[in-house]
Amino acid sequence: MFHQIKVKNKKQGLIDLHTHSTASDGSFKPREIVLLAKKIGLRAVALTDHDTVKGLDEFMQAGTENKLETVPGVELSAHFEKGTLHILGYFLDYKNPTLITKLKKFQQVRAERNPKIIKKLQALNIPITYEEVIAISGGGQIGRPHIAKVLLDKGIVNTFDEAFQRFLKKGGPAYVEKEYISPKECIEIILEVGGLPVLAHPFTLHLENRELEVFVKKLKTWGLEGIEIYYTEHTQEQINFYLYLAQRFNLCITGGSDFHGEQKKEIKLGFGYGNLRIPYSLLEKLKEVYYAKYRDRFIRNQKTRTKSL
Structure with a gap:
């Protein structure tokens, strides 16, 4: 895999916007992810556990205590016949009672x-x-x-x-299909709690380029705000096409390692298989979009964070 991108300003720093903790299927506690991110020199990190936000309180608190920028997130699973479809949500109001109730249903499934x-x-x-x-x-x-x-x-x-x-794997002898919600519902859930929905690792949809372009256009009409372009398993060819899609549909660009700790030892936080480089500028753009949509909440969150630091 090759997906290194040039970081024009080395002082800008690197980020990882796709990680998992013990709250879902990772081996590191939320706090431990923050400490590791700090140790290896990341400037920011997001926690995006599967269908749960239980680790976010600990994660966000650890970010404040260690003066590291932390982004609250989640990764929702949606029904998709041809492959696997996940929608990431960033900056969502993870303490929202309606969100917590809906996620409990996912966890029961x-x-x-x-x-x-x-x-x-x-x-x-x-x-x-x-x-x-x-x-x-x-x-x-x-x-x-x-x-x-x-x-x-x-x-x-x-x-x-x-x-x-x-x-x-899907279709394997021990695979059991589960009840999924639709991609549209995933996006709506994230939007309802003030989050920014992003399509995760598009290659897992198993769509040809033309099919993917049509599908992303549909997701955009439902409220999709971004696409995960820089990812541990993306090839340069895939990245180039996803960059085209981001430009074509005016979507934010995100990236992450999909870090799971000991569950996937070969995938390193922030660097994937070793050659992943995700610049802080992508997070800055994501925050600009969030600010434009949820200005008052953004300002309130920034003030709270500044006081804590």
């Missing part, structure tokens, strides 16, 4: 799905129990990465990716 996956694995004569999966989850929301970790730890597979390719 996940909770009902996981034991079914375990039963399918057991039917394949694989020695795994749900209790083993719970034990390594760290008390967070359980997902397929936790199941993959157990398979890896037990020597059933040799790599994390092998667990997905052999058993857990």
Whole structure:
């Protein structure tokens, strides 16, 4: 993979706008992500756990305490026949009661799905129990990465990716479809709580370029504000086309590693496989759009942050 971009002003700093903590399927606690980001010299980091905002209080507080810019986020899963569709939401009001209620429903769907996956694995004569999966989850929301970790730890597979390719991916022998909401509903949920919706890792949609262009146009009409262009697994060819889409539909450009910690050891915070470079200027542009749409909230948040620092 190659996706290094030139950072004109080296003092500007680098960022990572796609990370996961123990609140969903990562191995680092929210606070630990902030401390690691500070240690490696990132200027800003966002927490975007799957279908949950439970880690954001700890994450934002850690950012204030360590004088590191932190961005509250979430990653919602939507129904999409051809591939996997995730919508990232940034700057959302993560304490909004309506949002929390809706996310609890998503989490319930996940909770009902996981034991079914375990039963399918057991039917394949694989020695795994749900209790083993719970034990390594760290008390967070359980997902397929936790199941993959157990398979890896037990020597059933040799790599994390092998667990997905052999058993857990869509269409795999242990895959269980879950009830998803529509892409339009994902965007609406984020907009309702003052967030900016962004299409995550477009390559997972498994669409040809022309199909993707048509689909992104539709997402834009529903309120999409950005597209994740710089990502751990994007090729330069994909990046070039996504840049075209961003310009074509006036979308913000974002980027992130999709850091999960020990769950995906090869993916490093801020740098992906080692060559990811995401400049702070992308976050500045994202904040400009947020400011334009939610000026009063932006000013209030900035004042609160300044007082804390």
